[in-house]
Amino acid sequence: MRVSRDAKPSYRNRCNRRIIGAFLPSTSKIVRKLPAARHDSMPPDAMSDTVVPTLPPRPAGAPSHARTRVVRLDAPQKIDGQPVRYQSLWLLMRVYYAAHYETSPVTLASLKIRFGQAAGDMRMLVSRAFSDFARWGIAVGWGDDRQMDVRLLPTRGRGKGPFWLAPQEMSRIEVMIGDAAPADARRAIAAFLGLPLASVPDTQSPALDYVMQDIAFWHHLTLGKRDMQDGVFFAPPCAPSAGGPRRQQRTGAIPSFHAAQLCAVDDVQRGIALLAETIVWRRMGDAARTKRTLATLAATVDANRPGSPTLRAMHWIVQAWQAYASRDEAGALAHLHRISDDATLAPCLVYNPRIRFESRNLQALLHKSHAARNGPISARAQSAADALAAFSDALQAAFEADSIELAQHVAANIGLSLWLFWQGALIDPGRRLAAADVQRQALRWIGLSEWICDRFGVGGNSVWNTVFLLRIARGAVPARRDPDLETLRASTPLAVDAFLDAVQPFGAPFSRAKGFWRWTDVIVTTLDDHEEGRVRFEPLQLANLWFEMLWFALHQDGDSPQALHAARSLGRVLPLLPPPDRRFFRDALRLMPREFQREVRLAQ
Known part of the structure; x- marks a missing residue:
C-alpha cells in the first residue's frame, strides 16, 4: 500500500496494521482489539488518491475465499459491526446496486447530484471512500474497462470515475436491516440511496448525468x-469601467x-x-x-485508449505538426501514418473531413518541401504535382467540414505553391501559360484567403498572406546573385495598382488605408501592428517581413535609412530561427547587394 508522503508516521503505521490485519489471519485478532479509529478525524493528506485497494492475491479465475462482509443499512450504519463513514457506504451501495440491477457504472455526476459538493470536496469524498474500501477489503474499480483487475488500475484519474464493483465482490456483500436480510433487497437499497421508490429505474441515465455536470x-x-x-x-488584465456595463473580462x-x-x-x-x-x-x-503540452496530451490519450477516435487522431496530427516545425519531415510522415495504419483511426481519414484536411494539408507541405530541394527534376516535379493535389483535396475537405478558417489557410498555400512551382519549371514545363497569367492566378488565391479573413473575421491575425503576396509581387524579377544597387533598382516587380486589379473580385481587404500605395507602406503598416502590441508575430514571420522590407526599400529609395534599418532588424531576428531557416535566409540574402548582406551579418 502506498501512502501520501505527508502522512504522519504514526498514522501510516496504524493504517498499515489495519490493512495487513484484514487479510492475515495471524494478526486479525490483534487488530480487532485495537480501538476503532475516528474516520472523520483522519488527516486529508492521508486520504490522497495514491491509496490503492489491496486484495489477497489469487490466481485469475480462481474462486474467492474472502469472507462475506455484512452491511447494515439501518442507523447506525455498520460493516461487520464497525461504524462506517456514510458517504463511503453510500458509494459502496451505489456500485453494488449498479452491479446487480443496472447495466452502467456509477458516474461522478451521480455523486455530485447526491451530495452537491464542490470539485475539491468531491475529490476528498472519493479518496476517503477508496481508503475505506481498501480497509474493508472490497474491490471497487474505476474507469471504462470494467473487466480489468482492480489491482492493476492506475490511480491517476481515479477521482473522475466511473465507478464499479469488481465481479467477484458481488456475492461477498450481505445487506442487512437490523438482524435480518430485507424482504425486498432492491427496494431497501434504493431507499437507502435515495432513488425513487415508486418506480425504481431499470437503468441509469448517463445522458442525464452528463448534462447535469457543471x-x-x-x-x-x-x-x-x-x-x-x-x-x-x-x-492583460484591465480595470472595469465605473458605471459601465458589466462584461466578461x-x-x-x-x-x-x-x-x-x-x-x-x-x-x-x-x-x-x-x-x-x-x-x-x-x-x-x-x-x-508545445512539446510539454504534447507530452501531457499524449499521457491523457494513452490513459483513455478506447476514447474519442477523433481526439486520438488529432493527437497524432499535432505530433506530426510539431515534428514538421522541427524540420523532422520523416517523423511528421511517420505520425501521419500512425492514423492510416491504426484500424480504429483510419476511418477518420474517410468520414471526418477535419481529420482529412489536417492530414492532407500537412502532406501537401511535405511534398512542397521535397519539391523545393535539389535533386532529379522528375522526382521534384512529381512532388510538386502531389503537393497541388493534396492542397486541392484539403481545400475540399475544409468546405466539407464547414470550416471557412481552414479554407483560407489552404487557399494561401495554393497561391504561393502555384507560383513557386511554375517559376521553378516543376509544373507547366512547356510554358503553355504566360507568366503574367500564372502570377495573377496565384495572387487571386492569396486574395481569396485574405478576403475570407476579412469577411468572416477568421485567420488569427496571420501575416503569411502579406508575406506571400510580397514574394509573388517581386517573383517575376530575374534572380541575380550579389547584384549592385543599380541592377536591383532597374528590376520591375509587380506594381501595387496592377496587384489590386489582378486580385479582383477579392480586393476589399486591400485598401489604401492599409498602405496599398507602395509595397513599403504595406510592410510598415503590418510591422506597426506588431511593434505596438496589437498582434504578435513569431520570429520566422518577422524575418520574412524584414527581408521583403529590405528588398522593396532598396528598389524604391536605394541606400536609405529605411533600408539600413530593415537590414539591421533582419540581422537581429535571424539568430532566433532554427538552423534550416537561417540557411534559407543566408541563401536568399545573395539577392541583395553585398554591402547590405554585410549589414545583416554585423547585426546578428
Whole structure:
C-alpha cells in the first residue's frame, strides 16, 4: 500500500496494521482489539488518491475465499459491526446496486447530484471512500474497462470515475436491516440511496448525468476558442469601467484552456482543452511549451485508449505538426501514418473531413518541401504535382467540414505553391501559360484567403498572406546573385495598382488605408501592428517581413535609412530561427547587394 508522503508516521503505521490485519489471519485478532479509529478525524493528506485497494492475491479465475462482509443499512450504519463513514457506504451501495440491477457504472455526476459538493470536496469524498474500501477489503474499480483487475488500475484519474464493483465482490456483500436480510433487497437499497421508490429505474441515465455536470468546462473552452480565433493568446488584465456595463473580462486563449482543464470531468474533456492549448503554443512558435503540452496530451490519450477516435487522431496530427516545425519531415510522415495504419483511426481519414484536411494539408507541405530541394527534376516535379493535389483535396475537405478558417489557410498555400512551382519549371514545363497569367492566378488565391479573413473575421491575425503576396509581387524579377544597387533598382516587380486589379473580385481587404500605395507602406503598416502590441508575430514571420522590407526599400529609395534599418532588424531576428531557416535566409540574402548582406551579418 502506498501512502501520501505527508502522512504522519504514526498514522501510516496504524493504517498499515489495519490493512495487513484484514487479510492475515495471524494478526486479525490483534487488530480487532485495537480501538476503532475516528474516520472523520483522519488527516486529508492521508486520504490522497495514491491509496490503492489491496486484495489477497489469487490466481485469475480462481474462486474467492474472502469472507462475506455484512452491511447494515439501518442507523447506525455498520460493516461487520464497525461504524462506517456514510458517504463511503453510500458509494459502496451505489456500485453494488449498479452491479446487480443496472447495466452502467456509477458516474461522478451521480455523486455530485447526491451530495452537491464542490470539485475539491468531491475529490476528498472519493479518496476517503477508496481508503475505506481498501480497509474493508472490497474491490471497487474505476474507469471504462470494467473487466480489468482492480489491482492493476492506475490511480491517476481515479477521482473522475466511473465507478464499479469488481465481479467477484458481488456475492461477498450481505445487506442487512437490523438482524435480518430485507424482504425486498432492491427496494431497501434504493431507499437507502435515495432513488425513487415508486418506480425504481431499470437503468441509469448517463445522458442525464452528463448534462447535469457543471458547464464551467464548456464556458472556459468557448472563451478560449473565441480568443484563439481572434489571435488573442494572452490578454492583460484591465480595470472595469465605473458605471459601465458589466462584461466578461477577456483573459486570452491559453488561460481559458488552462481553466477548462481544471474543470474537465473526464480525460476526453481534458484532452480537448489540451489539444487546443497545444495548437495555440504551436501558432505562437513556442517549441518548448508545445512539446510539454504534447507530452501531457499524449499521457491523457494513452490513459483513455478506447476514447474519442477523433481526439486520438488529432493527437497524432499535432505530433506530426510539431515534428514538421522541427524540420523532422520523416517523423511528421511517420505520425501521419500512425492514423492510416491504426484500424480504429483510419476511418477518420474517410468520414471526418477535419481529420482529412489536417492530414492532407500537412502532406501537401511535405511534398512542397521535397519539391523545393535539389535533386532529379522528375522526382521534384512529381512532388510538386502531389503537393497541388493534396492542397486541392484539403481545400475540399475544409468546405466539407464547414470550416471557412481552414479554407483560407489552404487557399494561401495554393497561391504561393502555384507560383513557386511554375517559376521553378516543376509544373507547366512547356510554358503553355504566360507568366503574367500564372502570377495573377496565384495572387487571386492569396486574395481569396485574405478576403475570407476579412469577411468572416477568421485567420488569427496571420501575416503569411502579406508575406506571400510580397514574394509573388517581386517573383517575376530575374534572380541575380550579389547584384549592385543599380541592377536591383532597374528590376520591375509587380506594381501595387496592377496587384489590386489582378486580385479582383477579392480586393476589399486591400485598401489604401492599409498602405496599398507602395509595397513599403504595406510592410510598415503590418510591422506597426506588431511593434505596438496589437498582434504578435513569431520570429520566422518577422524575418520574412524584414527581408521583403529590405528588398522593396532598396528598389524604391536605394541606400536609405529605411533600408539600413530593415537590414539591421533582419540581422537581429535571424539568430532566433532554427538552423534550416537561417540557411534559407543566408541563401536568399545573395539577392541583395553585398554591402547590405554585410549589414545583416554585423547585426546578428
